[in-house]
Amino acid sequence: MSLGIQFFGGDEDAGNVFVVETRAPAGQVLESHVHEHAHTSVLVSGTAKVTIDGVEEVMxxxxxxxxxxxxxxxxxxxxxxxxxxxxxxxxxxxxxAEQSLKLMEA
Incomplete structure (x- = not known):
C-alpha cells in the first residue's frame, strides 16, 4: 500500500472535481482541521475513528x-x-485542501 496523501483531478477533464486520497497505516491520524466548504468523504476500506464537531464514531x-x-x-x-x-x-x-491536510502519528 502506497501511504500518504495524494490529489487527483480538479481540472476541466475531471468536471472540476478533485479527490484527496489518504492511505494510512493503523495508528496514523489525519489531524483535526476545518474547511470553509462542505465535502463528501468515503472510508473505502479499514476501520477508523472519525470525529466530526466533537462527536466520535468508529466506522x-x-x-x-x-x-x-x-x-x-x-x-x-x-x-x-x-x-x-x-x-x-x-x-x-x-x-x-493541500494546506489543511496533515497525516501524523496518533
Whole structure:
C-alpha cells in the first residue's frame, strides 16, 4: 500500500472535481482541521475513528459521510485505511485542501 496523501483531478477533464486520497497505516491520524466548504468523504476500506464537531464514531469501510462546512473533523486509522475526500473545485480550491491536510502519528 502506497501511504500518504495524494490529489487527483480538479481540472476541466475531471468536471472540476478533485479527490484527496489518504492511505494510512493503523495508528496514523489525519489531524483535526476545518474547511470553509462542505465535502463528501468515503472510508473505502479499514476501520477508523472519525470525529466530526466533537462527536466520535468508529466506522468500517465502505462508508460515506458528509462533512459540513466550518466543522472540525479528524480521522484516526484503527486499522490500515483508505479515506477519500471529494471536493467541488469551483467552491473550494485545491490549495485550501493541500494546506489543511496533515497525516501524523496518533
Amino acid at each position: 468500517t469501510g465502505y462508508r460515506m459521510v458528509t462533512i459540513p462546512k466550518n466543522t472540525s473533523h479528524s480521522v484516526v486509522a484503527v486499522t490500515p485505511i483508505v479515506w477519500l475526500c471529494l471536493w467541488a473545485g469551483d467552491l473550494a480550491p485545491r490549495e485550501q
